[in-house]
Amino acid sequence: MVFFNxxxxxxxxxxxxxxxxxxxxxxASNIPNLDLNTDYxxxxxxxxxxxxxxxxxxxxxxxxxxxxxxxxxxxxxxxxTQASHWFAFTLTNTSDSVLKPSIHMKHPRAxxxxxxxxxxxxxxSQFNGTDIALKQRQVDNIxxxxxxxxxxxxxxxxxxxxxxxxxxxxxDIQIGEAKNSDSFGDIHFTIINIFIGAGVLITLINSLLxxxxxxxxxxxxxxxxxxxxxxxxxxxxxxxxxxxx
Numbered sequence: 001m002v003f004f005n006x007x008x009x010x011x012x013x014x015x016x017x018x019x020x021x022x023x024x025x026x027x028a029s030n031i032p033n034l035d036l037n038t039d040y041x042x043x044x045x046x047x048x049x050x051x052x053x054x055x056x057x058x059x060x061x062x063x064x065x066x067x068x069x070x071x072x073x074x075x076x077x078x079x080x081t082q083a084s085h086w087f088a089f090t091l092t093n094t095s096d097s098v099l100k101p102s103i104h105m106k107h108p109r110a111x112x113x114x115x116x117x118x119x120x121x122x123x124x125s126q127f128n129g130t131d132i133a134l135k136q137r138q139v140d141n142i143x144x145x146x147x148x149x150x151x152x153x154x155x156x157x158x159x160x161x162x163x164x165x166x167x168x169x170x171x172d173i174q175i176g177e178a179k180n181s182d183s184f185g186d187i188h189f190t191i192i193n194i195f196i197g198a199g200v201l202i203t204l205i206n207s208l209l210x211x212x213x214x215x216x217x218x219x220x221x222x223x224x225x226x227x228x229x230x231x232x233x234x235x236x237x238x239x240x241x242x243x244x245x
Contacts, residue, residue: 009095021113028117031157032071032177036099036150042176045103047072047089047160049052059123060161062086066159067082076171078164084112093150103158105144106172112163113144117156129163 032046048069050062057065066088076085093099105113113129128137128144139145150156160173 019187031066031088031090033092033155035092035094036101036175037093038097038099040101040175040177041072042074042104042174044073045089045173045175047087047173049076050086051079051081051083052086052090053081053083055082055163057084057086059125059161062116062159062161063088074194075173077167078167080167084163085171087162088157089160089173090155090157091148091150091175092155093153094153098152099150100177101148101150101175102139102177103146103148103160104174104176105162106170106174109166109169110144110162110171111166112161114161115146116159116161 019215031048034045048066049072050065050069052062052065066086069086071090076087078085091101103115109130111130113127115126115128117124124151126138126146128146130140139147148156148158163170183216
């Protein structure tokens with residue numbers, strides 16, 4: 001006696017749903033994971049990326065989209081398309097002690113950077129872009145940075161939301177110790193200050209040279225023009241015609 005007919009069309013949609021579920025589960029477990037211990041140092045964080053062209057996605061929506069996101073190798077080049085960019089990564093504390101890492105973004109011109117994660121069934125969000133005043137930021141740093149806490153053997157998935165008006169810029173997600181978070185990006189900003197100082201110095205030198213040469217040029221050419229104006233014109237038929245007219 002045959003109880004189930006495997007040739008019927010009932011099994012086809014059920015098999016499709018089953019494989020979709022297994023695919024989502026597999027993708028969720030494949031979100032890039034970074035193991036941390038007590039001696040970790042500043043390094044890039046691999047992640048999944050998803051571009052939200054509507055720029056209105058919630059963390060719940062982004063979490064679903066990032067299951068099939070594109071992998072990044074620790075850095076991301078912002079494209080020309082108008083979109084907000086989401087990144088998903090997992091941090092795992094493999095040590096027996098509490099770790100306090102800090103997530104740092106090497107793209108300080110990002111006007112909006114938010115970090116989202118789940119805690120006790122609720123979304124927790126931290127905001128630290130340039131749209132937040134320096135005095136109100138969690139970390140005293142011009143660049144976006146977030147201090148985190150991972151208990152022993154804890155694994156947590158984070159969802160990073162980034163909005164920027166500047167395109168074709170490299171966006172790096174890095175992790176380091178929270179105690180060093182205040183110094184993240186110091187070299188970067190030092191180089192920027194050197195270039196700005198050099199530009200101001202060159203502009204000042206050019207201005208001084210301009211006014212110096214302008215004064216010398218005027219002192220040289222003024223007597224020449226005065227001599228030419230005082231010099232009488234020769235009486236020729238052409239000059240007589242011009243004077244008569």
